[in-house]
Amino acid sequence: MQPRDLSDHVAYEAGRGIEEVARELDRDPSTFVKLASNENPHGPSPAATEAIRETASSVSSYPKAAHADLVAAIADRWTVEPKQVWLANGGDGAIDYLHRATLEPGESILVPTPGFAYYGMSARFHHGEISEYPLSTDDDFAQSAEDILEAYDGERIVWLTSPHNPSGSTISLSEIERLAEETTDETLVVVDEAYGEFADRESATALLEGRDGFDARDDVAVLRTFSKAYGLAGIRLGYAVVPEAWADAYTRVNTPFAASELACRAGLAAIDDDEHVDLTVETAREAREYMREAIDAHVWPSEGNFVLADVGDAAAVADAMQRRGVIVRDCSSFGLPECIRITCGTDAETNRAVDTLNEVLADLDLETDGADADAEREVPDT
Structure with missing residues (x-):
């Protein structure tokens, strides 16, 4: 076998x-x-460290209340509905959930190269195919809708990384909006903002809710993590913010209790630190x-x-x-x-x-x- x-x-x-x-x-x-x-x-966030100490004696229980409380806190941070927040075991877990919710066997995603290897790994785990769009050293890894659309061929998910790893380049909200407008209704544009706190740019969550002069969209999702700015990489805590129409899919694709009690309590403390x-x-x-x-x-x-x-x-x-x-x-x-x-x-x-x-x-x-x-x-x- x-x-x-x-x-x-x-x-x-x-x-x-x-x-x-x-x-x-x-x-x-x-x-x-x-x-x-x-x-x-x-x-790590000192507040999160204290929360972990206080929570240690209660890890025999499943994190139902803590999970709900953290989802509510994240939703409040981005002015979305709690059901739009998909809590996960790190940003990687959120990538898996989006692929589970989107890909039929043989369907493709479009990813940047160079870029985060796990986009492609996760798609293959879910029997998907991979297409790539290049980011070049010649123009400082600039990201634009036009360049991405040149490589686009109807893929189900287009992955953006802003700031991009490993270069640190970003893509503007107007370019993300154009990309979403010029891809088909069956394509979800996902913006990975794992390093978003470090960038002097508005989060792409503004496109989901129609903030800052943008029309609300139902074809954009955003990834965030507690690993970087909050210092909780060892806890493995991340999430996706998805269009409202996607909300019900979460319970059908996530693992039971997708984030641990320790992770949820640490995240609750860290988000306000x-x-x-x-x-x-x-x-x-x-x-x-x-x-x-x-x-x-x-x-x-x-x-x-x-x-x-x-x-x-x-x-x-x-x-x-x-x-x-x-x-x-x-x-x-x-x-x-x-x-x-x-x-x-x-x-x-x-x-x-x-x-x-x-x-x-x-x-x-x-x-x-x-x-x-x-x-x-x-x-x-x-």
């Missing part, structure tokens, strides 16, 4: 953790800084600006809690930085073998990352210059 054929499924490559790298290099974990997974450098979110966002903005100014390589503008840098040989640079105690993301798995992604850390972490990267780049330049000189000396006279 074997599982079904999974040969066309691509495994998700997560950023490497400190414990893993420290064991590999036989080093003390405390000597490392991890800036590879876009985690919150200030840790504005002080923690404000500190996190300000830290990211300062770190992005500093890295763009101080890194001795091209760094793209970003509205996420990370930056993407063109370092020539991502694998070599990431390995050299790792050996010097700074873990960053080699973006070869995104199809960008020349780029690394660096998470915005605390001031000290960001400074260390910049200094280490510049040292590595200088050393690699010296090695290259030396190799070139040796090659020239080896050329015989004619």
Whole structure:
């Protein structure tokens, strides 16, 4: 007995953790800084931490009340109806729910490349097909309705990532509106706003409810997560905000009690912890600006809690930085073998990352210059 054929499924490559790298290099974990997974450098919301402690003794119960309370709080945040909020086990769970609710076997989704691998993975789990639209280094990964529509061929879901991972580019609400208008009635445009708190842009939830001068739409959905700005990545808590007509599908596609009691209580506390979110966002903005100014390589503008840098040989640079105690993301798995992604850390972490990267780049330049000189000396006279 074997599982079904999974040969066309691509495994998700997560950023490497400190414990893993420290064991590999036989080093003390405390000597490392991890800036590879876009985690919150200030840790979880303190309010959420306290809520988790208080909730620990009640985890023998299913999270029915906590689930309803958190859904209501999220709905209030975005001025939607509670039934439009699909709570999930991380943003990944919300991706699965949308695919379950949308895809018939053989139907397609349209995703950005480079982009988040799980869009395609999830679609394949649900027997869907994948089409891609390119985002290019040549124009700083700019996202526009026109470019996406050139690749569009009636797919059931068009995935947008704003801010985009790994580049940090965004797409405006007017462009999202145009895309929704020019795709068919059977296409849902989903905007993944996992890094939305870090961007100086209005959420695409405005398109669902007709806020800010936009007409209300029934063909746009939005993804959000508590992993980044709220610092709850280990809790696994995310959600989708869907058109009102989609609301009833949730109970038919979600897993029972889609978020745990601990996750719901942590989310309820974190959603009102504005002080923690404000500190996190300000830290990211300062770190992005500093890295763009101080890194001795091209760094793209970003509205996420990370930056993407063109370092020539991502694998070599990431390995050299790792050996010097700074873990960053080699973006070869995104199809960008020349780029690394660096998470915005605390001031000290960001400074260390910049200094280490510049040292590595200088050393690699010296090695290259030396190799070139040796090659020239080896050329015989004619």
